[in-house]
Amino acid sequence: MAFRNYILVCGGTGCESSRADQIFKNLIAECEAQGVADEVQIVKTGCFGFCEQGPIVKILPEDSFYVQVKPEDAKELVAEHIVKGREVKRLLYDKEKSAKHAQVEDIKFYQKQFRIVLRNCGFIDPENIDEYIAREGYEALEKVLFEMTPDDVIEEMKTAGLRGRGGAGFPTWMKWNFTKQAEGDVKYVVCNADEGDPGAYMDRSTLEGDPHSVLEAMTICGYTIGAHQGYIYIRAEYPLAIHRLEVAMKQAREYGLLGKDILGSGFDFDIEIRLGAGAFVCGEETALLQSIEGHRGMPTPRPPFPAVKGLWGKPTVINNVETWANVPVIITKGGKWFSQIGTADSKGTKVFALTGKVCNSGLVEVPMGTTLREIVFDIGGGIAHGKKFKAVQTGGPSGGVITERDLDTPIDYASLQRIGSMMGSGGMIVMDEDDCIVDVAKFYLNFTVDESCGKCAPCRIGGRSLCNILEKITRGSGTLEDIDRINEIGLAMKKGSLCALGQTSPNPVLSTLKYFPEEYMAHIVDKKCPSGKCKKLISFEINPAKCIGCTACARKCPVGAITGEKKQPHTINPAVCIKCGVCKETCKFGAVEIH
Amino acid sequence: MSVQNEVEFSPELMAYISEWKEKQGNLIMILHKVQEEFGYIPREAADKVSELLDVPLAKIWGVVTFYHFFKLTKPGEHNIQVCLGTACYLKGGDAIIEALHKHLGLDVGAVTDDGKFSLEAVRCIGCCGLAPVMTVSGEVFGKVTKDQVPGIIDKFN
Numbered sequence: 040m041a042f043r044n045y046i047l048v049c050g051g052t053g054c055e056s057s058r059a060d061q062i063f064k065n066l067i068a069e070c071e072a073q074g075v076a077d078e079v080q081i082v083k084t085g086c087f088g089f090c091e092q093g094p095i096v097k098i099l100p101e102d103s104f105y106v107q108v109k110p111e112d113a114k115e116l117v118a119e120h121i122v123k124g125r126e127v128k129r130l131l132y133d134k135e136k137s138a139k140h141a142q143v144e145d146i147k148f149y150q151k152q153f154r155i156v157l158r159n160c161g162f163i164d165p166e167n168i169d170e171y172i173a174r175e176g177y178e179a180l181e182k183v184l185f186e187m188t189p190d191d192v193i194e195e196m197k198t199a200g201l202r203g204r205g206g207a208g209f210p211t212w213m214k215w216n217f218t219k220q221a222e223g224d225v226k227y228v229v230c231n232a233d234e235g236d237p238g239a240y241m242d243r244s245t246l247e248g249d250p251h252s253v254l255e256a257m258t259i260c261g262y263t264i265g266a267h268q269g270y271i272y273i274r275a276e277y278p279l280a281i282h283r284l285e286v287a288m289k290q291a292r293e294y295g296l297l298g299k300d301i302l303g304s305g306f307d308f309d310i311e312i313r314l315g316a317g318a319f320v321c322g323e324e325t326a327l328l329q330s331i332e333g334h335r336g337m338p339t340p341r342p343p344f345p346a347v348k349g350l351w352g353k354p355t356v357i358n359n360v361e362t363w364a365n366v367p368v369i370i371t372k373g374g375k376w377f378s379q380i381g382t383a384d385s386k387g388t389k390v391f392a393l394t395g396k397v398c399n400s401g402l403v404e405v406p407m408g409t410t411l412r413e414i415v416f417d418i419g420g421g422i423a424h425g426k427k428f429k430a431v432q433t434g435g436p437s438g439g440v441i442t443e444r445d446l447d448t449p450i451d452y453a454s455l456q457r458i459g460s461m462m463g464s465g466g467m468i469v470m471d472e473d474d475c476i477v478d479v480a481k482f483y484l485n486f487t488v489d490e491s492c493g494k495c496a497p498c499r500i501g502g503r504s505l506c507n508i509l510e511k512i513t514r515g516s517g518t519l520e521d522i523d524r525i526n527e528i529g530l531a532m533k534k535g536s537l538c539a540l541g542q543t544s545p546n547p548v549l550s551t552l553k554y555f556p557e558e559y560m561a562h563i564v565d566k567k568c569p570s571g572k573c574k575k576l577i578s579f580e581i582n583p584a585k586c587i588g589c590t591a592c593a594r595k596c597p598v599g600a601i602t603g604e605k606k607q608p609h610t611i612n613p614a615v616c617i618k619c620g621v622c623k624e625t626c627k628f629g630a631v632e633i634h
Numbered sequence: 635m636s637v638q639n640e641v642e643f644s645p646e647l648m649a650y651i652s653e654w655k656e657k658q659g660n661l662i663m664i665l666h667k668v669q670e671e672f673g674y675i676p677r678e679a680a681d682k683v684s685e686l687l688d689v690p691l692a693k694i695w696g697v698v699t700f701y702h703f704f705k706l707t708k709p710g711e712h713n714i715q716v717c718l719g720t721a722c723y724l725k726g727g728d729a730i731i732e733a734l735h736k737h738l739g740l741d742v743g744a745v746t747d748d749g750k751f752s753l754e755a756v757r758c759i760g761c762c763g764l765a766p767v768m769t770v771s772g773e774v775f776g777k778v779t780k781d782q783v784p785g786i787i788d789k790f791n
Contacts, residue, residue: 053761056774090763237719240760275666275703276759313659314666316701319757333661335700351658394721394762401763435720468720482723486757492700 043078044121045099049161051086051244052279054094058110059083062094065113073117082170085248087161088402089148092132097161104146105130148399151418153380153406155388156241156364160248160402165283168290171251177296179370183259184304187370189219192263198374200386201366205231205322205359206437206463206539208385208452211366214356217346219264221354226266228257229350231327231359232273232280235319236435237486239466241390242360244402246273246280249364250287254297254310256366260356261308269310270350272327276317284312319436319490322464323538324357326492337492338538359464361390381407385451389462391433395469398423405450412446415469426471430554434463436483436490437543439550440476459550461543475572476555477562480548481509487544498541501532505548513573517563525552571633574618578634581622583608585630592622592631641678647671651686661689661697665704674705710745710752712771712790719758721765726780730768731755733780737787751787 048054048063063083070076087095092106096116103126105116112130119125132146154160163170171177183192196212203209218226230253234242246253257269273281288310291297299307313331320326321336328350330336349355365387369377378386385407391414394400398420405414411431415421422428430440439460441448448454452462470479488502505528508521529545536542552559561567568576581592581601586608593601593609600616603609611622611631623631643651650667654660664687668679675698684691698704714734718727731753734740738751745752761767764776768786775786 052759052774053763053776056761056764056767056776090761093763234760235757237723237758238721238762239758240762243760276756314663315703316662316666317703317757318701330662331659333659333663333697335696392762394765395724400721400765432720466720468724470724474724479724482720 042080043075044080044101046079046081046116046121047084047097047099047161048081049085049087049093049095050083050165051090051093051160051247052240052277053086053090055279057094059094061110062096062108062113065110066096066117069113069117070121073122075117075121079121082164083166084163085160085165086157086244086402088152088157088244088404089146089399090401091399092401095161096130101126104132106132147420148401148403148418151409151413152404153388154404155368155377155380156245156361156390157248157402157404158368159252160244163249165248165250166286168251168287168294168296171249175371176251176367177255179367180255180258180296181302182370183262184302184306189263189265192259192370193219195370195374196366199365199369199377200374201362201369201377202385202452203358204361204365204389204462204464206434206461208462211358211362214346214358215260215263217344218266218349218354218356221347223354224265225353226264227350227353227355228260228264228266228269229327229331229345229355229357230257230269230271230273230363231322231324231357232271232277233315233322233327234274234277234360234464235322235490236464236466238394238468239392239435239464241392241402241465243277243280245360245364245390246277247283250280250283251291252367253284253360253363254287254291256363257310258297258301258308259366259370260358260363262306264354264356266356267307267309269308270313270331271310272313272315272321272331274317275314281312281314288312318492319486320492320538320540323540326538327357328355335492337494338540340537361465382449382451384453389450389465391465391467393419393467393469395432396423396426396471396474397421397469407451408449410447410449411441414450414467415446419469422469422471426473429470429472429474430476432460432468432470432479432547433466434461434543434546435466436487437461437539437546438463438466439546440470440479440554442554459546459553461546473570473572475513475568475570476551476558477509477513477568478572480551481506481513483547484509484544487540491540491544495535495537495541497532497535498537498544501528501536502541502544504528505532505545509548512559512562513568514575515562515566515573517559519563521563522552522559525549577618578613579611579616579618579620579622580632580634581609581611582630582632585628586626587628587630589627591627592625595621595625597621641676641682643668643679643682644671651683655687661687661694662701665694665698669704672708674708676708708745708749709754711750713752713754714740714787715754715756715759715769717757717759717761717765717767717769718755719762719765721762722758722767725765727755727766729780730766730778730783733783734787737784750791 096105096108201211318336321330326336326338345355390404445458484506493499588606600612740753
């Protein structure tokens with residue numbers, strides 16, 4: 040039966056943590072109380088992507104996009120929108136516009152996006168398989184099982200030109216083909232959902248919003264390469280995604296879409312979940328396999344590649360969540376359709392988690408070839424609080440920074456590498472003038488040092504040494520020789536490390552050094568931190584022209600470093616000052632300045 | 635070696651272990667379940683898992699210490715996690731840690747004397763749109779400012 044209205048409530052982790060669940064419950068209760076429960080269907084969907092404005096509620100068929108909704112707003116939404124048919128203007132994203140124009144298509148955040156991977160996120164109830172099926176779900180699997188040979192599938196994937204979305208960008212069809220051709224009667228399919236890049240949550244949202252797309256894709260791959268067992272290796276830190284996967288697997292089994300004799304085709308395939316336990320290195324495929332086997336997650340040398348010798352020594356295909364989510368669409372719409380999206384060497388779309396100092400944080404999916412400027416300024420709405428853009432970091436701890444100069448670079452695998460960064464898994468972190476580039480490099484290195492498994496010396500010792508040098512520079516005791524040493528150690532790590540973690544971990548330092556040499560020099564030569572972040576290199580001073588002698592700062596100073604007569608300009612004793620910044624926050628006249 | 639401090643595993647945990655016992659690569663899954671029950675991996679529990687699975691304790695300890703998720707000490711009644719992923723770091727995650735330190739006298743990795751709160755710095759919990767983020771007993775608080783910290787903590791006191 041059709042409903043008069045559909046209310047979609049975002050149930051992604053971001054909105055859930057802003058009490059979306061309570062909004063959902065209140066909406067149900069209100070619809071009952073106001074006697075419209077039979078006419079309205081309320082659905083908790085996956086992430087809409089516009090996390091900055093969450094929690095988000097969308098009402099169909101009007102396509103009204105309500106933002107920053109609170110549980111208390113449920114009553115008004117039902118009474119006004121559902122019962123009386125009037126939009127609740129104060130909650131609309133664009134409050135100025137009339138109802139007709141407050142639609143999703145008009146929101147700039149969505150205009151340049153093109154959704155393949157996130158096609159169902161924010162549209163369907165991820166815990167209801169029927170909704171996935173209603174949007175062409177499992178059609179690809181049916182087509183593959185009954186109309187295509189494994190070679191046809193490989194051929195279709197080859198035509199599509201899909202490349203791995205986890206970082207390295209290896210052609211997916213080749214991975215599948217190698218595994219298919221590898222000898223052995225037992226083979227495995229693995230989904231890498233160990234999204235460890237700090238500042239990225241594409242995979243989490245995909246799994247939370249559309250878990251069946253991954254299950255369907257893995258089954259298709261199983262049929263193609265001749266595997267009957269799949270594993271999803273997922274971070275234990277993602278409880279909601281794990282729950283939705285479990286629900287999805289159960290429903291798929293009940294529908295005969297997973298397990299024995301799928302759809303009566305005689306093909307068997309099942310999937311198990313294996314939990315990660317908080318080790319970034321396990322995103323590296325050989326380490327991931329070690330971890331599934333129950334060992335310490337330490338990488339092993341390649342070759343042999345997993346396609347030949349993977350899980351428990353058997354040929355294994357490993358793809359990440361986003362790669363998988365593309366597969367069903369490629370099969371249903373055809374590789375040719377897919378290959379028309381994107382650029383010559385990078386087909387399709389890419390999902391980015393746009394975060395940091397940008398106005399609209401959120402998940403964005405754009406065709407390959409979109410420029411960074413479009414993402415940061417058109418979709419992301421530019422830099423928050425009127426600050427100046429400084430850089431974008433892509434590729435997380437393995438990537439590098441991109442500056443104003445390269446903002447018009449179209450995003451594809453090769454272009455990003457050419458400018459010293461990489462596609463990575465899709466974290467895109469925007470920095471503004473307040474962020475110290477040396478400090479950011481140190482942040483990433485601290486992370487990789489912490490996450491290094493310790494197996495090979497270049498990564499274990501090199502990372503620590505680089506970190507020490509950066510620490511020295513941010514303390515103001517760096518020397519010019521340190522710059523040479525950074526380059527030397529960085530090169531040795533790139534060449535000598537066993538796995539991608541070690542090989543890429545110097546990237547954040549090397550790329551910031553390349554693009555912001557003057558900022559390193561300011562720290563080393565002038566002993567100054569231009570953005571005022573490195574505490575050892577700054578001093579707080581009171582501008583006597585602005586100070587009115589209200590004594591507020593002196594009273595708040597925890598160490599008694601501020602002295603002065605009432606109604607007279609105060610001064611800070613630098614020998615006592617611990618640079619906590621309380622005085623700067625306290626002063627209402629902007630008299631405390633950082634030098 | 636005789637085990638001195640025998641620990642009790644709940645019937646659910648025992649059932650889980652026997653369900654997984656014969657499966658390949660079961661160790662990490664079982665350790666997750668143990669941590670779910672105790673809040674951390676007590677040494678005695680590791681001893682018992684070693685016996686039940688017939689896996690050397692050294693191997694279990696190797697795994698437990700490799701992965702950040704497994705804890706070796708008992709967390710407080712309310713575990714506080716402050717995200718220091720990149721987005722949260724840039725938006726002032728460290729200021730939240732400082733505020734917690736001021737309010738509760740807690741250092742990262744420590745537990746308050748009354749066992750009520752423990753503090754953990756974590757890497758990205760995947761709500762970067764809400765940065766900076768902290769969680770208390772699993773409840774997520776987004777766009778936290780340091781002035782909000784005492785209020786958030788008092789809710790749990």
